[in-house]
Amino acid sequence: MFIEPLLLDKSVRMEHTCSMKQTLVAKLKLQTTPEQFQALRQTQLAYRDALNFVSRYAFAHGKMSNKVKLQDGTYPDIRLRYGLPAQMACSIARHVAATYKGLWTKLRKNAEARKAGHTKKRYRGLDAAPKFVSPTLEYQVGRDYSFKTEQRVSILTLHGRVVLPYTGYDQHVAFILRGASLGGAKLWYDKPRKQFYLLVSLQVELAPPTPQTHTGIVGIDVGIRYLAVTATTTGKQAFYSGKHIVPKANHYARLRKRLQRKGTRSATRRLVQISRRERRLKQDANHVVSRRIVDAHPHSLIGLEELTDIRERLKGRKGKWASGKQRKANAARSKWTFAELHRMLAYKALLSGSMAIKVDAAFSSQACPRCGHTDKRNRPNKGLLFVCQKCHFTLHADLIGARNVALRTLLARQDWTSTGVLSGRPDGSDREAKAARRLRYAELRWSPDPSLRPSAVRST
Numbered sequence: 001m002f003i004e005p006l007l008l009d010k011s012v013r014m015e016h017t018c019s020m021k022q023t024l025v026a027k028l029k030l031q032t033t034p035e036q037f038q039a040l041r042q043t044q045l046a047y048r049d050a051l052n053f054v055s056r057y058a059f060a061h062g063k064m065s066n067k068v069k070l071q072d073g074t075y076p077d078i079r080l081r082y083g084l085p086a087q088m089a090c091s092i093a094r095h096v097a098a099t100y101k102g103l104w105t106k107l108r109k110n111a112e113a114r115k116a117g118h119t120k121k122r123y124r125g126l127d128a129a130p131k132f133v134s135p136t137l138e139y140q141v142g143r144d145y146s147f148k149t150e151q152r153v154s155i156l157t158l159h160g161r162v163v164l165p166y167t168g169y170d171q172h173v174a175f176i177l178r179g180a181s182l183g184g185a186k187l188w189y190d191k192p193r194k195q196f197y198l199l200v201s202l203q204v205e206l207a208p209p210t211p212q213t214h215t216g217i218v219g220i221d222v223g224i225r226y227l228a229v230t231a232t233t234t235g236k237q238a239f240y241s242g243k244h245i246v247p248k249a250n251h252y253a254r255l256r257k258r259l260q261r262k263g264t265r266s267a268t269r270r271l272v273q274i275s276r277r278e279r280r281l282k283q284d285a286n287h288v289v290s291r292r293i294v295d296a297h298p299h300s301l302i303g304l305e306e307l308t309d310i311r312e313r314l315k316g317r318k319g320k321w322a323s324g325k326q327r328k329a330n331a332a333r334s335k336w337t338f339a340e341l342h343r344m345l346a347y348k349a350l351l352s353g354s355m356a357i358k359v360d361a362a363f364s365s366q367a368c369p370r371c372g373h374t375d376k377r378n379r380p381n382k383g384l385l386f387v388c389q390k391c392h393f394t395l396h397a398d399l400i401g402a403r404n405v406a407l408r409t410l411l412a413r414q415d416w417t418s419t420g421v422l423s424g425r426p427d428g429s430d431r432e433a434k435a436a437r438r439l440r441y442a443e444l445r446w447s448p449d450p451s452l453r454p455s456a457v458r459s460t
Contacts, residue, residue, distance in 0.1 A: 020206045022350050023183075026172035028153070030196040031165045039157040040196055044189060046082045046158060047092065047137035052129075053077070054096045059129035065104055067097035083158050087143040095138065099130055139185040145198070147176060153198060155187070166198065171351075180204050209355050211417040216300030216354075219406025220293065220345070221364070221398050222307075222338045225384070227289050230297070231402035233410055238296065239398070245285045246336075252278035282337050290344035300354045303409025304342050305361035305401075306426055358425045359408040360437060365401040368393055369446035407444040 032040065054074045058064040061073070071093035078089040103125045110123035139145040144156045151173065154163045167173075176182075183201030190197065207213075217233045227242040252274065259267040293302075346356040365386075367374040373390035379397055380387055386397040416422040426437065 020208055020350070021181075021203050022206055022347065023201065023203050024172070024347060024351075026168055026176065026200045026202055028166040028168040028172075028198045028200060030153070030155075030198055031167070032162075032196060036162045036164060037194075037196070039159055039162055040155070040187065041135075041189070043084075043157045044135035044137050044187060046084060047088060048132055048135045050078050050082045050084055050089070050092050051096060051132040053081070054092055055099070055132065056129045058096055058100055063100060063104070063126055065097050065100035067094045070097050085144075085156055085158075087140055088137070088156070091138050091140065091144075103130065136186050136188050139187060139198075141182045141184065145185055147182075151177075155198070172202065175202050175204050176200070206350060207353075209422075211413060213353070214299055214301045214355055214413070216297055217303070217406055217410045217413060218293075218297045218300050219303045219402045219404065219409055221305065221401035221405060222341055223398055224336050226398050227285060227336075228293060228341065229396075229398040229402045230293055231399060231406045232297070232300075233406055237399055237402070238293075240289045240292065242285070245281065249278050249281055249336075252281070283340065286337060286341040286344050290341060290348050293345060294348040294352050294354060298353060300349075301409055301413050302345060302349050302354055302356040303359045303405045303412070304345065304356055305364060305405055306358040307338055307342070307361060357409065357412060357422065359405055359412060360426045360434075360441065361405075362434075362438060363441075364404040364408075365397055367400075367404055367441070369400060369403045369407060369444070372442050372445065374442065403446055404441075404444075407446065408441060411440065411444065 030040075054070060057074050058070055061069075064070055071090060074093060075089055078084055078092060079086070084092070106125055107123050110119070110121075113119045114122070139155070146154050148154055148163060150165075151167075152163050152165050154161050181203040183203065185201065186199040188197045188199055189195075219231050221229045221231075223229070224242060224246055226239050227245070228240040230236075230238045230240075255274065256271065256278070259271045342356070349356045363374050366376050366378050368378060368386075368388040368391060370393040371388060371391040373388055375389050377389050378386055384397050385394065386400040387394050412423060426434075
């Protein structure tokens with residue numbers, strides 16, 4: 001199941017008359033005859049060849065990223081050489097233009113980083129024309145594909161439309177049959193299983209959240225040794241260990257590195273066999289953890305740490321100045337997909353009647369929830385034990401982080417109740433706003449009574 005989550009990027013006013021929209025992607029398994037299978041496969045390969053043709057054209061004409069100019073210069077050749085329908089020919093120009101725009105953005109950021117002295121490496125993504133390897137093609141709703149009765153879908157190919165029966169996740173199929181708003185789709189081919197899937201973008205309407213419907217408060221701290229640690233304001237807590245997952249992921253990473261270094265034909269064949277295995281392992285772990293968390297906390301406001309640009313914000317030596325131990329720690333942090341776990345929690349929470357918001361992550365693992373004392377020495381040797389240097393309160397460090405996130409989520413819910421405005425993401429653009437927010441966080445004290453104002457709660 002592929003999902004595009006909906007997170008609140010800015011403060012929004014929740015009205016009882018409004019509705020929320022959630023975007024997700026339904027994975028539909030297509031049932032094909034041998035003739036239909038060949039038609040879909042030929043269309044995919046022609047689409048990929050056309051992408052590479054337009055990519056070479058764009059590179060030869062100044063690495064062009066303007067979709068209008070690309071379409072004007074390549075449209076006749078696409079139709080004549082590859083026999084693609086008109087809408088697909090237009091989609092190819094947009095696809096290649098978007099790819100080149102992304103590469104130009106990376107090039108500009110690299111130039112800024114080199115100028116600032118953050119790196120000496122030059123970005124080489126535009127040294128040659130990008131090559132498209134995946135045969136996945138894009139469809140436009142109504143023009144390239146449409147749904148029929150009796151759980152069938154009509155798909156455009158090089159030789160006209162084919163009508164195929166499909167199966168999928170029951171909830172997604174129900175959304176489609178009830179007339180959910182449809183977006184673009186992708187025809188994806190699972191090569192090992194020789195199976196076609198249609199990935200369809202859906203937009204479903206959900207009931208508007210209110211403080212009365214989201215009574216529970218949950219804070220989540222993510223990590224590597226423990227993929228997630230949850231804490232509620234009523235004292236409940238849970239640890240989701242990664243000890244069975246992380247070693248396997250590290251094994252695949254080391255194996256891939258050795259095979260890439262070897263570079264022989266047999267090593268390349270082995271790389272193809274194990275391709276994406278590490279990725280699927282992590283994705284499955286994140287799906288399982290996020291589902292367990294959401295099921296355990298219905299009708300709750302779930303607090304997640306704002307981890308955007310966390311690698312750049314972390315203090316410590318990097319690159320050639322880093323020690324071996326620091327390099328290993330940096331590699332371990334960069335390999336795990338915390339953002340993916342947050343996205344899964346966000347969309348699963350909305351579909352289950354809960355909601356996930358972001359809170360400030362600053363000092364969440366160094367602040368004592370009992371007395372408020374914040375000091376990096378509260379984490380001796382940066383280990384898993386938290387010992388407050390002021391009140392000597394001792395607890396698991398990840399649980400301390402989860403409790404602090406829960407307190408900050410409680411504060412956001414109280415502001416939501418009093419003002420009617422829920423901030424889904426902390427404002428990090430203004431220093432004064434950040435200072436005021438952290439001053440409020442310093443006044444928070446842990447208590448199992450969620451009805452009290454945080455500033456009035458004091459440990460006895």
